[in-house]
Amino acid sequence: MLANLPGGAAFPIRPNAAAAPASGIVEVFDYGRNRPGLLPLWVGEGDRPTPPFIAEAALASLRDGETFYTYQAGLPSLRAAIAEYLSRLYAVPVADERIYVTGGGMHALQIAVTLTAGAGDEVIIPTPAWPNFVGAVTVSGAVPREVAMRFGPGGFAPDLEALAAAVTPRTRAVVVNSPSNPTGWVATPADLAAILDLARRHGLWIIADEIYGRFVYDGVRAPSFRDVMAAEDCILFVQTLSKNWAMTGWRVGWIEAPPVLGPTIVNLIQYSSSGTAVFLQRAAEAAIRGGESFIAEQLARARENRAILLDAFSRENRLRFAPPDGAFYLFFGVEGIADSRALAFRIIDEANVGLAPGTAFGAAGQGAFRLCYLRGTADIAEAAGHLVDVVRRL
Template structure:
């Protein structure tokens, strides 16, 4: 819009927030430009190269000339492969007609909301939770309402809080297990209760399961889809981003109730048209041949988690739950400092970049998110610096009561 000869951004842009990880990354990069070495614990992507066979498939596809528009819903070979994978991994029966391929999980979240939620309706989302939920809900014209994850119960869903937030306008709930930022998973009982509540109130469930393959201590993923054969009010979202360290490929998918598929395909046709075929071919190979890759990556993550946890749990001014999935710690900072101020302090004085908890919602305040997608050596060094910084702050400012 141009007003008084000045170009202004449209009001709709005010509904979305800048991603905190990119803001912190920007500050860290400025320090690096001045020649400082920063340890990056703020970024949410695996620091591994994607499976080589997936890269080769992409290159072969390009050489075959698969460089044109392709079907908006996604090539049938990939959708069929996802059907097989879902049967094998989650143990659910779906059809290729229910699968829609998108450039990563994020557009699928937006399109699911656009396809199923009306403007002015209310969508529940977790707090602390992945920061795009609130932005995307607001952006499409619905009302974002956070429900609390309980800090004192390993970030389990506070069901009383959740129930108190439901009214006539509530039509959808987003759940995310394993969770970013907490690294925790929801129990069978919690998921069962979500299913029951959603049915009672005619709500759609969007289940974001992008960390479904990164589990520790031999635990197995449980999807809300596993709890019922009636998937008519559930949208499952997963992606290749975290599972195969393929963040930059931009490849994800939704499993949708049949009634919503056409709507999402229309949105795709009118926006990004399709995911490039060579990317989808890489996805097929990842699904067929990526199990060893996942096992090795998860083993590396597990070792990092264990080593970092050993250091952090000894620090008096931090309360650190041991995450059982994903690649994040979400500890509480128990010294007298706001977590945003602490994140800044740590970057400025100790050259370690992490994210303040309030970036993930009001209920995240007092916490920080530490990503362990970095080398073991860097992580041990960073944990030592965090321990030193907390020690120093504790002496200067005392512990929170």
């Protein structure tokens, strides 16, 4: 395939690379990014920088001269810290040999997809979903099969019949992101058991993205595949330091996999990033070992902002939403508005608030908006007021 690049020159690149979808947020972002005072609620991160004790660990590592190549699988001490953290949180033993450190959750996802699906294969993705699932699957050469979730009075829920109907002889994996970006859906143990049952019956992998598992508004953590799985189940967990510890810019995460895949994963890391920088891993270890009170603060903030938004939005009956059970996004629609892209531009002009249009998360997001509320409470209260005003004027 010849891809036409700016300037009229044609360069032959692989069709899968050329087919990588553009982000559905960029256009709106470019329109509003330089507006003075704009509240940027379109991104998937909070406004607080990484806590100093984490940054200090990275600085100390650099000062100590830890600037050399390192273990592809990750520093043994970080793998141990992650395994201990998971064992404590989920009250099940997790072995260090299950953990492989990656360049963020995205790299973990890329490895998960590379392990499971390629040209001619299909991967099922319940939507609305974080767009990088479709992106990673597309780049791998496999075909993403979007399956819309059901929206009812209780919010989004997986459509188990539609998921089962989407399985073909070419299906290799199903992606399950709970708590969900963008919808805030949190899978029940019964949902997870049903999806696991489907995967077992058809010999599919589950790519479990549970990165928002600490951000729940009922209980201490979200239900996990860990609660329903057996050791022999084909499940790959994608994880990241980005959200819990305010480290989106650091690019550290991990993939958790059956230990027998270790040598293969080490090779895939070797031929992509060749390992994560040691100073970043030292910071990650500090975060995981000492970051519980920071997570509690983040959660308290998200909880307060969620309450502010739900209160403001429930006063305007054209706003359609279900309270998110997890993550830190409100996914909402406006009655009578089918084109959220056009309204996202108008909201920038009239409310000075940046929202992600729902279409960025798949066709099932048509007409909706995603608002990230992990920010200062005053910002969220102000944004909620402006948004309600815009909707009243529509």
